Amino acid sequence: MSLKDIPVKLDPGPGPGSPETTGLAVALLREIADHLLAVSQGGERQVVELTNLPLSEGDLQLLEAKLGRGEVEARINAAGPTEVFETAFPGVWWVRYLGEGDRMITQQLEIGTVPVILEAHEEDIQASARRFPSMFDELDTNHH
Amino acid sequence: MTLLDFARGPAMQIAIIIFVAGILWRLVGVWALRQKKDLSEARQTGAWVGGLKGLFVHAWPYKPFVPKVGAQYIIGYIIHLGLFIVLIFGTPHMLFFADIVGFTWWTLPGGVITAVAVITTLALFVALIKRLVNPVQRLISNFDDYATWFVTTAPFVTGLITNMNMWPDYETGLAIHLLSVWLLLIYFPFGKLMHSFWFVVSRYTTGSRFARRGGMA
Amino acid sequence: MKEHDLTLGEELRRQGISRRSFLKFCAGVASSMAIPAAMVPAMADSLAQARRQPAIMMAYQECTGCLESLTRSFAPTLENLIFNFISLDFQHALQAAAGDQAVEAIKTSMKENWGKYLLLVDGSIPLNDDGIYSVSHGQSHLDSLRELGEGAAAIVSIGTCASFGGIGAASPNPTGAVGVDQIITDKPILNVPGCPPMPEVMTGVLTSFLAFGALPEVDSLKRPRAFFGDTIHDRCYRRTFYDQGKFADSFDDEGARNGWCLYKLGCKGPITHNACATLKFNEGVSWPIQSGHGCLGCSEPNFWDKEGFYKPLSAGQWGSAEGIAAAAAAGVALGAVSAVMSRRNQNKISGGK
Incomplete structure (x- = not known):
């Protein structure tokens, strides 16, 4: 008997499970509709955390299919990659926080003008404003 | 030692010791009594056949009584069958026994066991309500009847809560369920639960005596 | 300016870590702790205002498995941010210093941060014979814990040994090993049990301590509910x-x-x-x-x-078969005695007929 005779079956684990939808996806879509209406009337930015919900693979596919893709796609490199895209509904953003080897850390739907992670933060802008003039020192020294 | 460790260890051992000693005490105590001599001449041979018949004949009421007591029998059957199914075919229960007997057997899905347990518990409550509502039944009921009802119902209720994970803390809940079963075992030999042994003996005795005298059991 | 005087936000910017990385870190922690995602920016703001947290990590009667696990959460990219949040003033396996110099580092940190430092402990603490079974640098771990515990703002017990005594306390527990909360009773203590504990729990606990200024909500065994709430x-x-x-x-x-x-x-x-x-x-x-x-x-x-890893949960602990046999014999004897007594009574009533 060789090693190949031993039947080995890999357990894919809790990840990509059933292709069936659980009804949760539809409930989520309704929630997003409510949030979008609130934001369109000047309400605060809303975030729906997807990682902690018991969504099946089918649910996620349904969500992606229904929300579609919009005009913006972005990839952020800060502590590993983060993927952002606008859905076919302006104001509804899909944000995927990834870790090493594109491992999913968490993914969220953000409803607002622009996802927080895309914005340059006030303090970062202040820091860069301080840093910027040093460029001229370099230019000056090179010139002489 | 957590409550669960206590329930699975010392409490269980004490309960089993009391159960075994108590059952044998009652059985030997009754069987070693002087038997009543039947001085009459046997009217037919094979009284034992009548005794065996008696076991089954009394499993259902005499026809004219059916409208009056039929429902009571049905409730009784639901309770007893439910108890049997949950006890033998619930996976955790089977594993408990498998630890003693050394082999496992086929069990029912958890959902089925839960459904059976719910039906049995409801039947137990119907039986209690009937007992409280019917004036005659209430009159002939004593502490033993209510205690027996309580120690039988408690394992079902605690078991269902455990199974549905409705305790604040599962581990303590499981311990409470086990302790409720040990309470049943401890009370068993000293109250009406002994009927699970005596019903065979009494039906056989009645049946065989009637048969000896020419009756139909 | 001294390191400890900077806020975390300033400190991170100085290291060239953008606010985006910071937000992302908070999003990851919030997700693992079931903190509402809408709170992430507020959490990041509060964390940015926090000062770098001095921490002392002591290894007592332990196997270093906990540390092995924890450093996995400090792998490159996101999770290593946590290292910037704490100033780990002492950890004997991670630091370069050894011997007197290392002990000096503890003393200095204790003095400078008295009442403010976070004490992280892994390993159980033996109590028998004045704790002589576990000693570092001439001091028993029992004394060490008492001394360090007094000046700690809070204590986090890392792993099952520090939390509950663990393997060190396994029967027959020759050293009388116990967990931290059996010794220190007047400080906020958080248990992060597990053999090994989950690194994400440590990240979450430390982050929420810094962001919200308190240890997270715990269960009856002092474990953070966010991670230990479900079975x-x-x-x-x-x-x-x-x-x-x-x-x-x-x-x-x-x-x-x-x-x-x-x-x-x-x-x-x-x-x-x-x-x-x-x-x-x-x-x-x-x-x-x-x-x-x-x-x-x-x-x-x-x-x-707990009676074997491979024994089903519902199985009981049977004790001895002799006990049950003795019970059976006692039952038979009791039955016989009561029957004899009943017969005697029957004789008395019937007048011997």
């Missing part, structure tokens, strides 16, 4: 098989290969509170049940002494 069984991806009555009967049968429930093989999932069913180990690679082995219950007290 493994409740969050197990094999739970449906339990409900359907599909079980593996041995480690190599059809059921085991199909990934059915491991209850019959002694899985302690129903009585074990931990987060590995959702977070998994080694950055989400796998966890015990996914690799086909039942849960040992490593985040629960005395998991080592």
